[in-house]
Amino acid sequence: MKTRVWVVDNIVDKQQVYPQIREAVEWLRAGEVIAFPTETVYGLGADAANTAAVEKIFAAKGRPSDNPLIVHVASMAQAEAVAASIPPMAKTLMERFWPGPLTLVLPKRAKAVSERVTAGLPTVAVRMPDHPLALALIEASGLALAAPSANRSGRPSPTTAAHVLADLDGRIAGVIDGGPTGVGVESTVLDCSGGVPTILRPGGVTKEALIEAIGRVEEAAAVDDEAAPKAPGMKYTHYAPKAPLWIVAGPPAFLQRLVDESRAEGKTVGVLTTEENRDQYAADVVLPCGTRQALETVASRLYDTLRRFDETNVDLIYSEAFPEEGIGAAIMNRLRKAAGGRAISEQRK
Ligand code: AMP
Ligand code: MG
Numbered sequence: 001m002k003t004r005v006w007v008v009d010n011i012v013d014k015q016q017v018y019p020q021i022r023e024a025v026e027w028l029r030a031g032e033v034i035a036f037p038t039e040t041v042y043g044l045g046a047d048a049a050n051t052a053a054v055e056k057i058f059a060a061k062g063r064p065s066d067n068p069l070i071v072h073v074a075s076m077a078q079a080e081a082v083a084a085s086i087p088p089m090a091k092t093l094m095e096r097f098w099p100g101p102l103t104l105v106l107p108k109r110a111k112a113v114s115e116r117v118t119a120g121l122p123t124v125a126v127r128m129p130d131h132p133l134a135l136a137l138i139e140a141s142g143l144a145l146a147a148p149s150a151n152r153s154g155r156p157s158p159t160t161a162a163h164v165l166a167d168l169d170g171r172i173a174g175v176i177d178g179g180p181t182g183v184g185v186e187s188t189v190l191d192c193s194g195g196v197p198t199i200l201r202p203g204g205v206t207k208e209a210l211i212e213a214i215g216r217v218e219e220a221a222a223v224d225d226e227a228a229p230k231a232p233g234m235k236y237t238h239y240a241p242k243a244p245l246w247i248v249a250g251p252p253a254f255l256q257r258l259v260d261e262s263r264a265e266g267k268t269v270g271v272l273t274t275e276e277n278r279d280q281y282a283a284d285v286v287l288p289c290g291t292r293q294a295l296e297t298v299a300s301r302l303y304d305t306l307r308r309f310d311e312t313n314v315d316l317i318y319s320e321a322f323p324e325e326g327i328g329a330a331i332m333n334r335l336r337k338a339a340g341g342r343a344i345s346e347q348r349k
Pocket of ligand 2: 157332
C-alpha cells in the first residue's frame with residue numbers, strides 16, 4: 001500500500017483545513033486508517049463503529065488485540081452517543097479539561113462502538129483532543145475515531161509525521177502532516193466508571209490539576225506495578241529505543257561514573273540529559289531533552305529524543321531521572337517503560 005501524505009499548513013482555523021483534508025475524510029468513511037496529529041502525539045484513527053476498520057489499526061501497529069483503544073470525539077453529543085451515562089463528576093472534568101489531554105473511562109453504550117475498540121470491557125475510553133486538525137477530521141467525517149498512538153507497537157510514540165512514516169509507511173492509507181505535536185506524552189487516562197476516579201495512566205493533565213477540580217483522585221496500583229517490575233526484561237517494554245536504556249537516579253557525577261565504566265568495557269554510550277546538564281558529560285552521544293526548569297519541554301521532546309538515539313550507534317543509554325510531580329509523573333512513567341525496569345540509583349549502588 002502506498003501511504004499518502006497530506007501536508008496541512010494553516011491549522012489555526014478548523015474551517016480552513018476542511019478542504020485540505022477532504023480525501024482523508026472520505027477514506028476514513030470508507031473504512032481506511034489515517035494518522036493525524038493531536039496535541040499529545042500522532043494518532044492512528046479509524047471509524048470506531050467499523051470492526052473491519054478497527055482491525056486495520058491493530059494490524060498496522062502489530063498491537064496485541066486485548067489492548068483497548070481510546071475513542072476520539074469532537075462534541076459532547078458524540079461522547080454521549082458512545083457512553084451509557086456520564087456521571088456528574090465526569091461532566092465536571094469534561095467542562096474543565098476538554099478539549100485536552102484527558103481520557104475518561106465511562107460505562108459503554110451497547111453497540112455504539114466495535115467490540116474490538118473496548119476489548120470486550122463494559123467500559124469505553126473517550127477523549128476530545130485539543131487540536132484543530134483532529135477536531136476538523138472528526139467533525140467532517142461525522143465519525144467517532146478509535147485512535148491509539150501511530151507507532152509500531154513497542155516503539156516510542158510519534159510526535160511528528162516523519163516518526164509516523166518511519167514506523168508505518170506502506171502499512172496505512174495516509175497521514176495528515178500538521179507539524180510537531182505539543183504536549184508530547186499521551187493523555188491521562190482516568191477511570192470514572194464507578195467509585196473514586198482512578199488514574200490508569202499519568203499524562204498531559206496532572207494529578208494535581210485533577211485533584212483541584214474534583215477533590216479526590218486515586219492512582220491504580222497497576223501503574224506502580226508496571227513502573228517497577230521485579231526484574232529487568234521480565235516485562236514487555238513500550239516506547240523503547242533500540243539500545244537498552246537505564247534510568248539513573250543521582251547527580252551527573254554519578255551518571256558520568258557509569259558512563260566511564262561502560263566505555264572502559266568498550267561500549268559506545270549515550271546520555272539523555274537536559275539543557276542545564278548537557279555540559280556535565282563526556283560520552284559518545286549526549287542528547288539534551290528540554291529543560292528541568294520547565295518539565296513540559298522534556299515531555300514535549302522525550303519521544304523524539306528516544307528516536308534520535310536510534311540514529312546513532314550507541315550500545316546503551318543512561319538517562320537522568322526526573323521529579324515525579326506534575327507532568328514529571330508522566331515523563332517518568334514513559335521512561336520506566338522505555339527502560340523496561342532497568343534503573344540504577346546512587347543510594348543502592
Ligand atoms: P494508546 O492507545 O496507546 O494511547 O493507549 C490507550 C490507553 O487507554 C491504554 O493504556 C489502554 O489500556 C487504555 N484504555 C483504553 N480503553 C480503556 C478502557 N475501556 N478501560 C481502561 N483502559 C482503557
Ligand atoms: Mg501507544
